[in-house]
Amino acid sequence: MTQSQEANKTARPLLERAIQLDPGFAEAHAWLAMSHLLGWMFWGEPEEYRSLGRAEAERAVSLDPGNAGAHSILGYVLQFDFRADEAAAEFATALRIDPNHADTWIFLGESKAHLGNAVEGIECIQNAFRLDPYPPGRCYWLRGYVEYAARRYEDAVDTLRHETTYRTGSRRILAAALAQLGRIEEAKEEARQFLAANPHFSARQWASTQPFRRDADRQHFVDGYLMAGLPE
Structure with missing residues (x-):
């Protein structure tokens, strides 16, 4: 679900069906929240899907306050609402x-990067x-x-070439890392392959969804994408 638009589209109706069968299934609500959030972040779904994601995550926590995964996903959703605290x-x-x-721990690690740490x-x-x-591929992506x-x-290149995440949406970060290393031809090839699967990607649109505390940290990613030949 977290790796590609196709996987997300496949997972969402299954999660919705699980909720129909058991409306109190907190895990299904939590992962449906993630599906909505990622659809908005990466795959061009409208702004309302971010709100739907937050509502589903809050529902998961209300159904099962002792569920660590539900709290974790609510935290993940809230950071992309720019509500870091x-x-x-x-x-x-x-x-x-x-x-x-x-x-x-994975989500907290990403959050710390957004906060400049x-x-x-x-x-x-x-x-x-x-x-x-x-772990699953999303962990190598993050x-x-x-x-x-x-x-x-160099570490990023090694990580993002792991078989569980290579050839997914994480390829744009791989392209950026290669570009920062001066390996421009490799970077451009990875960017080309990424765009074949994600033709509507825009570095600026991506940047607008990312909750970095410091503009320079956001720009660092944009610079890498542009150096690799991804569209502004």
């Missing part, structure tokens, strides 16, 4: 419920990988994202 509180609640909840973010993500040594934010471009 509330997001941090939800992540803290999730880890209080389950200190070993790997997804929360990418090195701390890498530490959070390393903790997640210790807890779950064989690890590479935070490594790029920390300007650890």
Whole structure:
């Protein structure tokens, strides 16, 4: 669901069907929230889907206040509402419920990068990988994202070429990391492949959805995308 538009479109009706069968299924509400948020962030769905995502995440927490995953996803959604303090509180609640909840450590790592603390973010993500040594592809995507934010471009390239995330939407970050390393031809090829699957991508539109505290950190990604040949 988190890796491609096609996967997200496949997952959403299944989540909706699960909720029809069991309206109190908090996990289904939480992941439907993620589906709506990612549709808005990455795949051109209208602004209302961000609001739908927040409503579903809040519903998940209300149904099961002791569910670490529900709090974690609500925190993730809130950061993209530019409500960093509330997001941090939800992540803290999730880890209080389950200190070993790997997804929360991953999401917290990305959040720290958005707040200008990418090195701390890498530490959070390393903790997640210790807890779950064989995570799904989205974890490699976010690890590479935070490594790029920390300007650890070689690490980002290695991470984003992992088989579980390579050839997904994370390819744009791989292209940016290669460009920052001066490997322009490789960067342009990765960008070309990314655009074949994501023809409507715009660096500026992407930037408008990202909750960076500092404009320079947001621009760092935009610069990498443009250097790789992705459209402004």
